Amino acid sequence: MDYKTIMCDILVVGAGGAGCRAAIEAAANNLDVIMLSKELLGKAHTAMAEGGLNVSLGNVDPDDNPETHFKDTISGGNYINNQKLAEILVEQAAQRIFDLEDMGAVFDRTPEGKIAQRTFGKQSWRRTAYASDRTGSEIMVTLTEAIRKTSVRVFDEVFATKLLITNGKISGVCAVDLKYGDYLVFRAKSVVMATGGAGRIFSVTSNAQLDVGDGYGMAYEAGCELIDMEMIQFHPTGMVKPESAKGRLVTEAVRGEGGILLNNKGERFMNRYYPEVMELAGRDQVARSIMTEVLEGRGSPDGGAYLSIAHLPKSIVEFRLESMIEQFEDAGIDIREEPMQVSPTAHHFMGGIKTDEDAGTIIPGLFASGECTGGLHGGNRLGGNALADTQVYGAISGESAAKYAKSVSHLGVDRKTITQEFERIESMLNRKDGISPADARSELTELMWEKVQIFRKEEDMQFAVNELRRIEKEVVPNIKVDVPVKRFNPGWHQAMEFVNMVLTARMVAEAAVMRKGSRGAHYRVDADPNDKGYYNIVIKKGKDGKMEMQKDDLVITKITPP
Amino acid sequence: MKLRVARSREGGKVTHYDLYKIEHKKGMTILDALFQIQDKMDPSLSFRYSCRGAVCGSCSILINKEPRLACRTQVSEVQGMDMRLKDFPALSETPSGWNSEEEILIEPLPNMPIEKDLVVDMTRFYRALETMKLWVDSEEGEEIRLQSPSDRKRIDRYVNCILCALCFGSCPVNAEQIEYVGPAALTKAWRFSEDSRVKTPERYLEAANALNGAPLCDLIMNCVKACPKGVAPGGAIRKLKNP
Numbered sequence: 001m002d003y004k005t006i007m008c009d010i011l012v013v014g015a016g017g018a019g020c021r022a023a024i025e026a027a028a029n030n031l032d033v034i035m036l037s038k039e040l041l042g043k044a045h046t047a048m049a050e051g052g053l054n055v056s057l058g059n060v061d062p063d064d065n066p067e068t069h070f071k072d073t074i075s076g077g078n079y080i081n082n083q084k085l086a087e088i089l090v091e092q093a094a095q096r097i098f099d100l101e102d103m104g105a106v107f108d109r110t111p112e113g114k115i116a117q118r119t120f121g122k123q124s125w126r127r128t129a130y131a132s133d134r135t136g137s138e139i140m141v142t143l144t145e146a147i148r149k150t151s152v153r154v155f156d157e158v159f160a161t162k163l164l165i166t167n168g169k170i171s172g173v174c175a176v177d178l179k180y181g182d183y184l185v186f187r188a189k190s191v192v193m194a195t196g197g198a199g200r201i202f203s204v205t206s207n208a209q210l211d212v213g214d215g216y217g218m219a220y221e222a223g224c225e226l227i228d229m230e231m232i233q234f235h236p237t238g239m240v241k242p243e244s245a246k247g248r249l250v251t252e253a254v255r256g257e258g259g260i261l262l263n264n265k266g267e268r269f270m271n272r273y274y275p276e277v278m279e280l281a282g283r284d285q286v287a288r289s290i291m292t293e294v295l296e297g298r299g300s301p302d303g304g305a306y307l308s309i310a311h312l313p314k315s316i317v318e319f320r321l322e323s324m325i326e327q328f329e330d331a332g333i334d335i336r337e338e339p340m341q342v343s344p345t346a347h348h349f350m351g352g353i354k355t356d357e358d359a360g361t362i363i364p365g366l367f368a369s370g371e372c373t374g375g376l377h378g379g380n381r382l383g384g385n386a387l388a389d390t391q392v393y394g395a396i397s398g399e400s401a402a403k404y405a406k407s408v409s410h411l412g413v414d415r416k417t418i419t420q421e422f423e424r425i426e427s428m429l430n431r432k433d434g435i436s437p438a439d440a441r442s443e444l445t446e447l448m449w450e451k452v453q454i455f456r457k458e459e460d461m462q463f464a465v466n467e468l469r470r471i472e473k474e475v476v477p478n479i480k481v482d483v484p485v486k487r488f489n490p491g492w493h494q495a496m497e498f499v500n501m502v503l504t505a506r507m508v509a510e511a512a513v514m515r516k517g518s519r520g521a522h523y524r525v526d527a528d529p530n531d532k533g534y535y536n537i538v539i540k541k542g543k544d545g546k547m548e549m550q551k552d553d554l555v556i557t558k559i560t561p562p
Numbered sequence: 563m564k565l566r567v568a569r570s571r572e573g574g575k576v577t578h579y580d581l582y583k584i585e586h587k588k589g590m591t592i593l594d595a596l597f598q599i600q601d602k603m604d605p606s607l608s609f610r611y612s613c614r615g616a617v618c619g620s621c622s623i624l625i626n627k628e629p630r631l632a633c634r635t636q637v638s639e640v641q642g643m644d645m646r647l648k649d650f651p652a653l654s655e656t657p658s659g660w661n662s663e664e665e666i667l668i669e670p671l672p673n674m675p676i677e678k679d680l681v682v683d684m685t686r687f688y689r690a691l692e693t694m695k696l697w698v699d700s701e702e703g704e705e706i707r708l709q710s711p712s713d714r715k716r717i718d719r720y721v722n723c724i725l726c727a728l729c730f731g732s733c734p735v736n737a738e739q740i741e742y743v744g745p746a747a748l749t750k751a752w753r754f755s756e757d758s759r760v761k762t763p764e765r766y767l768e769a770a771n772a773l774n775g776a777p778l779c780d781l782i783m784n785c786v787k788a789c790p791k792g793v794a795p796g797g798a799i800r801k802l803k804n805p
Contacts, residue, residue: 040610040684042725043618101707104698104757106714106721113708131721137617138721145697179677208612242589248615327615330634331589438601483606485571488678491605 001422003183008034008153009405011173011188012398013160014215016044017136017387018370019194020143021096021394022401026192027150029402034186035147036175037156038210042144045196045208046390049136050251050323052118052128053391054384055093059114061125066090068124071559073385076122076282077350077378078520079561080228080536080554084357085376087557089385089392096391097129105142107131108320118320119256120383121280128384133251133323136387158184160214161496162421163191163222163366164413170365171411174421178493181486183422187413189405192397193219193353193361193368198504202346202453203445206238206249210497215372216507217500219353224361226539227374227552228351229504230511230522233381234454236286238345240304242331247345250324252383254307254340255279257320261290262306262339263298269305284380284521287344291454294343304343309335344454348386350377350521351511354538359397365404369397375536375555379520428495434480437494444471444501452509457526461513468506476502506547511537514549534561563637565595566660567607568669573677576669579657580604586637592668593621593632596680609680616790619726623680624669626662627653629728629788640666645787650734671731687727690743694769696750698760713758720753720798722791729785729795741774745785745795748776752798767805776802 010026012019015037023035037044056069069090074081097115101107108116108130120128131138147154155177162174164185172187195215199207220226237250255261261279263269273289274281281289290305300306309317317336318325328335352374359367370390377385451464476499481491517531518524535551542548554561563586568576582599593614600607612618614633621632628645635643647653652672660667674682690696729745730736736744751770755763770776779799786796 039612039618040620041688043612043620045613047618047724048613048615098706101759102698102700104754104759106709106717106757109709109711109714111711113710113713114706134617134722137724141721141723141725145691148692149695149697208618209614210612243587244589244591244594245615323617330616330636436605438605442601481605483604485606487572488608488681489606490600490608494605 001183001419001426003185003418003422005185005187006034007187007410008032009188010190010192010401011186012036012192012194013173014194014196014370014372015041015154015156016194016196016370017046017139017143017390018394018397019192020147021391022192022194022369022398023152024143024146024150025395025398026402027152029406031402031405033152034188035152035154036158036160037154038159039157041147041154041156042140044140045211047137047140048206048208048249049387050133050249051120051253051256052130052135052384053097053139053387054120054123054127054382055097055129055388056090056127057094057097057115057117057129059110060117064125064127069127072123073382074378074559076382077380079378079559080519080534081378082375082555083557083559084555088357088396089376089388092392093388096388096395100139100142100391103142103146105131105138118253119280121252121255121286122277122282122382128256130253132319133253133321139387159493159496160218161425163218164417165222165363166411166413168364169411170363171413174418176425176496179488181489185413185418187410189408189410190365190367190401192401193366193372194370194394194397195372197349197371198501199346199348201445201448201501201505201508203442203449204238204247205346206235206247207346212497212501213504214497214500215368216352217503219361219368220503220507220539220541222363222366223541224363224366225354226352226507227354227536228378229374229507229539230515230537231350231379231520232346232508233283233348233350233521234287234344235347236283236290236344237307237342239331240300240302240341240343245331248327249345249347250307250340250342252283254309254321254324257316258312259307259309262308263293264300265298269293269298282380283383284523287454288523290343300341302341304341306339307342308339310339348381350374350379350381358400359393360400365408367397367401369393379522425496428479428481429484429486429492431478431480434478435475436482437479437491437498440475440479440498441494441501444505448505448508452512454523456512456522456524458513461509464509465506465513468502468509472502472506507539510547510549511539564665565599566657566665566667567599569679570676571678573675575676579659581665590637591633592625592635592637592640592666595637596632608678617724619724622671622726622728622731624671624731626667627656629671629732631726631728631790634790637666647732647784647787648734648782650737652737671727673731673733673736674727684727686740687730687744687746690747691750694743694747694751695765696747696754698754699762701761707759709758717753717756719793720749723749723793724791726790728788728790732784732788734782734784735778735780739778742778743775745799748779748802749793749795749798752802767802770802779803
């Protein structure tokens with residue numbers, strides 16, 4: 001089995017907001033940094049973030065400060081966040097937005113010329129910095145410009161498949177060049193995982209096509225701990241129609257700017273559920289409220305709720321929600337004239353690779369940042385905290401990886417492990433009979449959407465777990481790519497991804513079964529009232545190859561759960 | 563509805579066209595149609611995509627001889643569309659056998675080498691961003707920058723660029739002159755030179771007015787018509803030519 005070996009000091013896997021920020025930070029240490037991107041540089045899912053980035057600058061509400069941002073984050077997270085991680089987020093967010101400004105990012109401005117800040121759900125003050133409703137895109141474009149300025153070597157359209165471990169420490173990564181099908185081994189002193197989330201394990205999602213949980217799968221196989229995997233954020237407002245746009249994000253900024261939710265009777269139903277905060281309740285709360293309206297027969301004809309901005313001045317809509325106008329125009333709807341139909345969509349993984357304050361994992365030399373990590377956001381992530389997370393922890397992971405790389409030399413890699421890995425991937429091409437990746441994928445995503453969704457119950461989730469175990473045993477080893485070519489073969493790429501999707505889905509479902517009470521985004525209709533849920537579920541691959549789960553105590557620094 | 567799709571197994575040039583009959587659903591985009599082909603009929607068909615929502619700019623292709631984002635083009639609306647672009651061979655030469663009444667023609671974006679099927683090698687497009695140094699030089703010190711809303715507004719249009727390269731693929735000059743940096747890079751240069759926070763606007767103007775830049779543009783304005791984000795690169799280039 002032929003493969004090329006490429007050496008570097010630091011390897012960053014993933015090129016979204018966190019990966020780019022990590023690579024920039026690492027390269028500032030005069031080290032040789034390689035960044036792998038599954039798609040072309042700049043096309044990562046971060047670009048789809050719309051609403052903004054939380055930072056307590058106090059530019060419009062001067063009383064805001066990191067302390068309040070911290071409180072909002074913890075109470076919004078239903079008190080199961082890692083408070084050490086949250087403290088760092090709120091303290092360093094300001095410096096990171098100044099970095100972005102320094103790199104040239106264009107934010108919206110207050111009349112005095114400061115970075116403007118808008119209202120977002122569950123926040124005490126106007127805190128979310130933004131660039132119209134295309135904040136993520138602005139940040140992504142800016143970061144790629146900053147990457148071009150550095151010595152970082154970008155390998156785009158390269159897909160990492162396995163983390164290499166030598167004597168318990170990180171030593172490199174196996175990867176496939178999607179353009180030509182070449183097998184590559186990157187040997188590095190330290191590795192940063194910044195692989196994003198896995199919304200795509202659900203059939204309705206706001207996520208980009210490639211967000212399938214590669215990082216969760218790879219980290220699990222390598223021996224990492226994963227935390228809070230049952231905590232999936234269903235964003236309350238995804239598009240309902242047309243079918244092709246189902247699940248596409250309708251930014252929280254619509255509600256932040258004053259948009260209201262109505263049922264088919266024209267009632268502002270949030271009044272019934274969360275009268276004090278109305279549409280700006282937590283994302284988990286708004287999602288459940290909309291679904292309750294739908295399930296009780298008060299939904300819109302296409303099974304959602306109406307989101308109306310008819311009462312807002314046109315100037316606000318046109319200037320601050322310009323992408324939304326365009327997005328709905330494509331669906332034949334003028335949102336200035338008629339209400340949007342919205343319903344929940346799988347949006348964000350609060351859970352992920354367990355990291356410490358230095359973005360380190362339990363594997364020496366392996367760091368992680370961004371959505372692929374867990375713990376920071378607890379049971380529900382505040383809108384605007386994800387972009388902040390990518391920048392704060394992106395920078396920390398880059399710095400930590402650099403520090404580590406400076407203190408060690410390259411470790412050897414095991415040729416046999418590498419050969420086996422590439423043989424595994426090659427075998428998908430050579431199989432004569434089997435299941436097509438497209439069919440396997442749609443079975444999985446429907447299963448997750450139906451059985452492990454917003455309102456959860458034991459029998460559904462147990463059914464999903466059993467099915468996933470079956471899929472892992474019967475389908476995964478029999479995935480077959482129809483056309484055995486290596487050059488840009490999408491069927492092959494999907495086959496490689498599928499393994500990670502199944503593993504990720506199983507972690508979500510198994511952890512969800514283990515959590516018997518309701519907490520945050522994990523809402524059970526059959527909740528055990530005695531389980532208050534003040535713990536984190538940590539998953540790890542056991543010595544016997546079985547999935548091991550345990551409940552860990554919360555990490556509390558300042559706020560004791562009520 | 564049928565799609566006639568350009569194929570190229572080994573890259574380089576289109577070797578043949580495959581005809582696929584798709585099951586049309588209401589609201590279906592060309593990207594959805596391509597997914598249907600990939601999932602149900604031919605899993606080897608290659609094309610780029612990521613966000614499916616006109617934000618990432620990955621799915622730029624030629625649809626009925628017009629450069630468009632597949633995710634923003636409705637299958638049902640293709641027939642009536644007309645960008646009124648100025649022709650060049652990649653836009654005017656049609657494959658034999660194409661029945662334009664019944665089939666939508668899908669081809670790779672012109673002006674860049676084909677890697678496989680609808681995937682093109684974008685090196686030329688991206689390289690200009692690097693050679694022209696299209697980034698902001700960092701400043702010492704960490705003081706908070708100010709930018710008035712009106713200064714911000716001056717660059718508003720240009721920051722909407724998603725680097726989809728539709729302008730590059732629509733430009734007759736890019737078709738002929740391999741060294742031309744293209745509309746997107748020039749527009750980015752203009753965006754930086756107009757940014758009130760930038761200390762050295764001249765450097766971007768100089769880069770843009772180099773011999774492989776703005777002087778090569780004939781103000782044909784195909785880029786303005788093809789841009790899916792209203793950036794209007796041609797307008798910025800006109801200003802670069804007459805500052």
